[in-house]
Amino acid sequence: MEATEAGQAKSREEAIIALREVYKSYHTPAGPFLALRNIHLSILPGEFVAIMGKSGAGKSTLVNVLTGIDQADSGELIINGSPIHTFNEDQRSRWRGRNLGVVFQFFQLLPSLNLIENITMAMDLTNTFPAHEQKQRALQLLEQVGIVEHALKPPSKISGGQQQRVAIARALAADPPILVADEPTGNLDTKTRDGILDIFSRLAESGKTILVVTHDKEIAARAGRTLYLKDGKFIGGTAT
Amino acid sequence: MKLFPIVLKTRWIKVLKDIGGNKKRSMLVILSIAVGVAAVGMINTAKQIIQRDLYGSFLSGNPASLYVYTSPFQKDLSEAVQNMREVETAEARRTVAAEILAPKDQWEDIQLTVLPNYNNLKIDRFTLEKGSAIPGGREILLERDTANAMGINVGDEISIKMPDGRTYSLKVAGIVHDVYVLPFSLLGEATGFVRMETLQWMGEQPYYNQISLVVAENKNDRDHVLKVGETVRDRVIKSAGYQTYRLQIPGISSDPGEHWAHNQINGFLLILQIMGGMAIILSGGLIINTVSAIVTQQIRQIGVLRAMGGVRSQLVGMYFVNVLLLSILALLIALPLGQLGAYGIGRLAADFLNFDLVLFIIPLNVLLLQAGLGLFMPLLAALYPILEGTRMSVYEAVYQQGIQAEEKEKPIDRLLYNLRHISPPVLLSLRNTFRKKARLIFTLVTLTLAGAMFISVFSTRTSLTEQINQISRYVAFDASLGLNGGVQRPTAIREAMRIPGVSVAEGWASGSGVIIHYDGSESKALELVGLPYNAQTIDPLLLKGRWLRSGDSQTVVINEDLLETEKGLSIGDPIELKTGETRRTFTIVGITSKHLSGPRIYMTLEDFGRFTGRQSQVDSIRVRISPETVASAEAQSQVSLQLEKHFDNAGLSKQKATTQHVIFANFSQPFNIILIVLVIMASILSVVGGLGLTGVMGLNILERTREIGVLRAIGATNTSVVKVVVVEGIVVGLISWVLGAIVSVPSGWVLAWAVVETVLQAQVNYRYSGWGLLIWLVLILLIGIFSSLAPARDAARLTVREVLEYE
Amino acid sequence: MLAKFNTGELITTASTNSSRPLIEFVDVAKIFKSEAGVFPALRGVNLTIQAGEFVSVVGKSGSGKSTLINMLTGIDRPSRGEIYVAGTPVHTLNESQIARWRGEKLGVVFQFFQLLPTLTLLENIRLPMDFCDIFPRPERNDRAMALLDLVDLSGEAGKTPARLSGGQQQRAAIARSLANDPPIIATDEPTGNLDSATANQVIELFERLVGQGKTIIMVTHDPDLALRAARVISIADGQIISETRPEKHL
Structure with a gap:
């Protein structure tokens, strides 16, 4: 098998994220396009992992498959103990809500809600915290990402960097063990980006597992481990 | 900001804020629901008001x-x-x-x-x-x-x-x-x-x-x-x-x-009920489209909510509550509006039929009907778009939005792609029209129904006019005057011809008689008319047989009205008549169209004289100013006054003369009121249709925001963008016009039949209204233009940057 | 039919009648304002580009390179400064004027091709001609066919974009950008969604067009692609930080 098994050094039993023989292809007018080819991946709890690669290398597909946003064609995905490749769309949603926080490149905050409500929404949908505690927790999370003074504003009234902080706070709302971010700093300037990265580092220290997809080398430098994707395969990995 | 207490779940806060945040669209849904529900409330309440107040006071006086x-x-x-x-x-x-x-x-x-x-x-x-x-x-x-x-x-x-x-x-x-x-x-x-x-x-x-x-x-x-x-x-x-x-x-x-107008009132209420039902159907179509718009607009948000752990049932619940809240708001409008409308109709009926609106009691059962309809119909209508919109996978919702898989190619698409000699901007409008076929069908159904109703109302009017014109054949005089008993025909004609301007004067005799059946029983009383065989103040439309001729003897022409009670009479049949104590048998030679004034039997003055023993006597004098045409209302009233005065002076009559116009003025008034109500209903339907089209165009624009940005980027000015959108609106309008024109042929017949049957108790003489078709064409073009203009302006306002930010 | 347009007619060279450069940015700044504060995307950029240049603009996400090209195409307007393109003061035009001007003077090629899905390739290419009314109506179909031929897509003229591969769509989009024979082509990440072989074809097409006298400004974050241009402008935090001319072009 030519594919490098990234992070295979760690035993599967310990891993919080364990992917085996994962394939994913898309239909295009020009024919099928193989986005992921035989991906193996193990990530331990508390790791901060960066995944790098050019456009079209399969980074986003990997994130989508891993978060259950998209479904792999074949392979095994055991994440935080759940075999998500066997789940249907609704089961994946329910599982994701409690196990995995997603941070999108374009923040994707709900425009009609203020920042607190954007965060309490996640708790509401997942039924994770009692209704009377939700607001308090949302404020704490906003405090944690340093944006509590804007708590009552709608997303359109704050800058992109601030929106991304809120998106991170939202991803943490249901207190999931894993945080996955797709190009979280792609639309931000250097200074703002550093602020976001600090938050990720702190979270990793506090025990969260962080997976960031990026094409920015400086982010990779902050991560504990960096994996490189090309044409749907890992080309080399640095194990912690 | 402290509006929502902490206990309210965030998802309900989102629902509330979404409703408040997009006021235009929320209003559109509210109006869509309210129009139909209000119409149903109006009609049913009006029915109860009329039944209670009119029939109530009618019964209390011991009819x-x-x-x-x-x-x-x-x-x-x-x-x-x-x-x-x-x-x-x-x-x-x-x-x-x-x-x-x-x-x-x-x-x-x-x-x-x-x-x-x-x-x-x-x-x-x-x-x-x-x-x-x-x-x-x-x-x-x-x-x-x-x-x-x-x-x-x-x-x-x-x-x-x-x-x-x-x-x-x-x-x-x-x-x-x-x-x-x-x-x-x-x-x-x-x-x-x-x-x-x-x-x-x-x-x-x-x-x-x-x-x-x-x-x-x-x-x-x-x-x-x-x-x-x-x-x-x-x-x-x-x-x-x-x-x-x-x-x-x-x-x-x-x-x-x-009540004397019982059948007419019930028939009219039935027509209104049917229209109310149609308003509900239109409302439903409108809701489907608008809710699709809301869901489509929020596809990405739906994806994000699912990414946050939301399951489909939670999302379905949110959108159902959204629709339910809008329904409740719509009810708040529809309930009083329906009562107000009912009061208006009641008022109109009360004036028209001369009764009093007693107490304005709001009928609970109608309110319950409205509430049921107003709450369940929207949920039912919203079911499909909500289930459809929340079915999408998170991946499609978040990443694939906008890159829509084109629908399967249908014959219409092949046709559209074979159009080659039209400029691309127009082609763009044309093909965009057929892009979302389900949505197009809903819009077309709405507009087609509205158009068909509109044209039907006009056709009903034309048919009624035609029907009345049919009757005018039998009162083809400018003025007519009843005479004292025993006036000789030559005297009456001589005196009438002395009036300046009168060119035709005819003396007619009339009396009452009955038909003696074979079993010896007698019919209802019917009108016997003696007239010159070549009478000019009558232009009979013969359904069968022929009119009276010179030298006819013992022959009669009957009208179709008589056939209603005396079924089975036909040409060539002998008919035994009795007037006073005289009996005589005649042969039927012709049957004329309906008069609507009751059964009538025509015979020559000579036959009439011999039968009644009143030789050469006439009972009325009928005059015409011009032998060719009937005169204007003014000329008629003038000649009628002269007729009265002249015959009074001559000692031949002290009665009041009547004119053809006066007869028709009295006759057509009830129709006008019915037509006004029908036109109002048709207008409501076209407003609903217009709202529908606005909603759909807005939705189309929303989905094609990016394409519009591209148009701007490749050189389209505001005008060009507006044109692309408005042409699409016009195309939809024109298609619905063609469909409406087709549907209106049978639907116009049904409506005309119902109205004529209700009011005249007569067979309809259906005439399709070309004017109705033309007026609707103008209206639908205006609707098409105006309902796409607002979305088009919104589209033109988008700057390219905003559009491309969607990337 | 194709004979009607020889390459010289189909693609004309910008007339450089004056000594002024084709594109001139004078102290251009763009500041995005929100309640959270101001964010300067461009901070006083001065730039001149001569007719016939192939310029690439590189920089990281958020560096301001997309804002720069949006200023050039009139897709966005500067907060301060002046922009002259072929003598037109773009910063003074309103939305509708810009749309018209852009249609005539500037071909835009997007990362996601952005062909209209309901029109065939031929119709997509005719569309800008119909909007701008420069070429006489009877010539437009022939011209559109000739442009498709130029990008090797004349066989697909009657197809809708959904039936084509990404590379084909991008080539059609380039043909569309040439519809009104504009002197300038501006493009933001034109190869972002293409594999490397297809991307190469697209760049070769650009190189051919430059050879025929067009001016091309291309935004990219791929350093390898950027080096294919004669002049590479690097942007960071809203300012031009360096300008290089790759050796092979010297």
């Missing part, structure tokens, strides 16, 4: 089951009838046709009625409005509709002209409300009540000529009532030595004990 018209009798005859086992109550009446001087020095017909005891009215009881309910000597009570129309008040002196031409001055003692007579404004005949002494003072003999009666049992059974009438005729009236002229159940083909 007659039957009128028996007899030769003159004294009061004891009615007492004998009253004593019959089959009769619950009987009351004698005397009626006299006279004239009353209305404002502007115009004489109007009035029926003077004498009741035996004003202190104790037994049947068809009127109620007092003003003044006294008991007329004294030389006093009169006027029906309120008469008094209102003529501007007469209690205490006024009025002039009454008796058939002999003498006038008397009477004091108005009171104004009463009588729901049992057709109102003056409808019939053109005033109603007044006097004492027998007053009538005597005015030169009439003191006798009664009508018995009103209420049967003891089966009050609503037509056959039973008529049977009782026959028993009364044979056992009491005949044996007492009086003659019975006619048995008549009150009303316009109503059943006994029912």
Whole structure:
């Protein structure tokens, strides 16, 4: 098998994220396009992992498959103990809500809600915290990402960097063990980006597992481990 | 910001904020629901108001089951009838046709009625409005509709002209409300009540000529009532030595004990019900489209909510609650609006039919119906778009939005792609039109229904006009005047021809007769008409056979109205007629179209003279100014005044002349009111259609935001962008116009049939309205343009950067 | 039919009648304002580009390179400064004027091709001609066919974009950008969604167009692609930080 098994050094039993023989292809007018080819991946709890690669290398597909946003064609995905490749769309949603926080490149905050409500929404949908505690927790999370003074504003009234902080706070709302971010700093300037990265580092220290997809080398430098994707395969990995 | 207490779940906060955040779209949904629900409430409440107030007050005055018209009798005859086992109550009446001087020095017909005891009215009881309910000597009570129309008040002196031409001055003692007579404004005949002494003072003999009666049992059974009438005729009236002229159940083909316009009102309410149903269907279509718009707009948010752990049932719940809240808001509008509309219709009906709206009670059952409809119909309509919108996978929702998989190619697409000689901007509009086929179908259904209704209303109008024109063939005179008995035909014609301007004058004779059936039974009374075989003031439309000819003898032409009661009569049949005591057998040579004024038998004046023994005598004179065409209303009223004056001076008549225009003015008024209501309904439907199109165009623009940005990027100016959108709106409008034109052919027939059947009790003579089609074309183009203009402007306002930020 | 347009007619060279450069940015700044504060995307950029240049603009996400090209195409307007393109003061035009001007003077090629899905390739290319009304109506179909031929897609003229591969769509988009024969082509990440072989074809097409006298400004974050241009402008935090001319072009 030519594919490098990234992070295979760690035993599967310990891993919080364990992917085996994962394939994913898309239909295009020009024919099928193989986005992921035989991906193996193990990530331990508390790791901060960066995944790098050019456009079209399969980074986003990997994130989508891993978060259950998209479904792999074949392979095994055991994440935080759940075999998500066997789940249907609704089961994946329910599982994701409690196990995995997603941070999108374009923040994707709900425009009609203020920042607190954007965060309490996640708790509401997942039924994770009692209704009377939700607001308090949302404020704490906003405090944690340093944006509590804007708590009552709608997303359109704050800058992109601030929106991304809120998106991170939202991803943490249901207190999931894993945080996955797709190009979280792609639309931000250097200074703002550093602020976001600090938050990720702190979270990793506090025990969260962080997976960031990026094409920015400086982010990779902050991560504990960096994996490189090309044409749907890992080309080399640095194990912690 | 502290608006929402902490206990409210965040998802409900989002629902509330989404409703508040997009006010335009929320209003569109609210209006869509409200229009249909309000229409249903309006119609059903109006129905209850009319039933309660009109039928209620009608029943409370003890309505007659039957009128028996007899030769003159004294009061004891009615007492004998009253004593019959089959009769619950009987009351004698005397009626006299006279004239009353209305404002502007115009004489109007009035029926003077004498009741035996004003202190104790037994049947068809009127109620007092003003003044006294008991007329004294030389006093009169006027029906309120008469008094209102003529501007007469209690205490006024009025002039009454008796058939002999003498006038008397009477004091108005009171104004009463009588729901049992057709109102003056409808019939053109005033109603007044006097004492027998007053009538005597005015030169009439003191006798009664009508018995009103209420049967003891089966009050609503037509056959039973008529049977009782026959028993009364044979056992009491005949044996007492009086003659019975006619048995008549009150009303316009109503059943006994029912209001005179019962069938018409019910027919009209049925038509409104159908329209209400259509409004609900349109509402539903509109909701489907608008809710799709809301869901489509939030596809990405739905994806994000699912990414946050939301399961489908939670999302479905959120959007259902969203629709439910909008429904509740819509109900808040629709409930009062429906009541207001119902009150309007009730008011219109009350004025028209001369009854009072008693108490404005809001009918609970209608409110419940509205609430049920208003809450469930939207949820049902929203079911499909909500389930469809939340089915998408998170991946599609978040990443694939905008790159929509094109629908499967349909024949229409192939056709559109084969269009090659049209410029690309227009092609763009054309193909965009057919892009979302389900949505297009909903919009087309809405607009097509609205258009079909609109054209149908016009076709109904045209058909009615045509129907009335059919009738005008039989009153093809400028003026007609009743003559004193025994006037010789040459005299009448000679005098009429002396009036300047009169070029045609004809004397007609008329009388009453019955048909003797083979079994010896007699028919209802019918009108016999003697006229010159070459009469010019009639233009009969012959359905079968031929018209009267020179030298005809013992031949008659009957009208279709007669066939309703005397089925089976046809050309060549012998028919035995009886007038007075004379019987004679004629042959039917022709059948004319309906007159709507009742059964009629035409024969030549010569036959008529021989049959009735009134040789060469005529009963009316009919004149025309021009032999070719009927004159204007003004010319007619002028010649009618001259006719009256001339014949009065010549001592031949003291009656009032009538003109063709006056006859039709009275005749077409009820139709106009119905048409107004129908036009209002059709307008509501087209407003709903327009709202629908606006919503759909808005939705289309929303989905094609990126494409519009690209258009801007490759050189499209504001005008070009607006044009691309508006042309699409126009194309949708035009397609719906074609479909509406097709659907309106049968739907117009149904509506015209229903209205004519309801109001005239006649077969419809259907005419499609080309004008309706044209007017709708103009309207639909305007709707197409205006409902796409707002979305088009929104589209043009988008800058390229905003659009490309979607990336 | 194709004979009607020889390459010289189909693609004309910008007339450089004056000594002024084709594109001139004078102290251009763009500041995005929100309640959270101001964010300067461009801070006083001065730039001149001569007719016939192939310029690439590189920089990281958020560096301001997309804002720069949006200023040039009139897709966004500067907060301060002046922009002259072929003598037109773009910063003074309103939205509608810009749309018209852009249609005539500037071809835009997007990362996601952005062909209209309901129109065939031929119709997509005719569309800008119909909007701008420069070429006489009877010539437009022939011209559109000739442009498709130029990008080797004349066989697909009657197909809708959904039936084509990404590379084909991008080539059609380039043909569309040439519809009104504009002197300038501006493009933001034109190869972002293409594999490397297809991307190479697209760049070769650009090189051919430059050879025929067009001016091309291309934004990219791929350093390898950027080096294919004659002049590489690097942007960071809203300012031009360096300008290089790759050696092979010297």
